[in-house]
Amino acid sequence: MQIPVNQHRLREVYGRVGQLLRQCRVRGCLVCGEPVDEAGEGGLDSLCAVCAQVLPWNRHACPACAQPLPMEEAGRACGACQRCPPPLASCHATFAYRWPMDRLLPGAKFHGDLAASRVLGEWMAAALWRHLPTVPWPEAIVPLPLHRARLRRRGYDQALELARPLARRLRLPLRHDLLLRTRDTVPQSRLDGPARRLNLRNAFEVRGGVGLPRHVVLVDDVMTTGTTLHAAANALRRSGIERVDAWVCARVP
């Protein structure tokens, strides 16, 4: 007798077991997998010394859009931000989206790797700790939300998983109740400039009836053109929040 098997359900269960195994595994270096014998440089204890040397820190960038700039131009708004100031008061990207970030971030996102996201969030916190005295301190952290349908499909919200260690380290309230994604939009990576803006029209909504801070910071994993962050910032500002900044893990140069 043949037992009917629900293939979809089976894949779901195997996916979940694999995810748990990955989370429990004692890992070596997050990038190359080599054993890490002691705390890495600058407290980066999830990296071997070799990989710690090559992390693409985004040290010189436009303060408004985090676009990497030559050292002598850093600290001033780039040409694009001067011509058209973004709705974000400031934007900080911890890394440039180059190797190994272009492997670590999608890996963490599509395999639900909580341990990797936690480490990436800790690195962001360490970089922000150095950077924060130069910008006003926000009152709350708001992770860029996924639409419910996408969250159900993926089972994992990378912006929220990066925001958790950030909120803990920087002792800021995590307000994932504030902003809603009300439309399940096409992934921005498949669209060009004007289509990106159109795609995001009315995509975000600020939840009514919750106390609003005056100054929040949006957190996301990867920033490409910033269109998504700008749409979210506009929604927050329309609701009465005075200042919105953004912190992202990596900026696509």
Ligand SMILES: [Zn+2]
């Ligand atoms: Zn390594």
Ligand SMILES: [Zn+2]
């Ligand atoms: Zn800029």
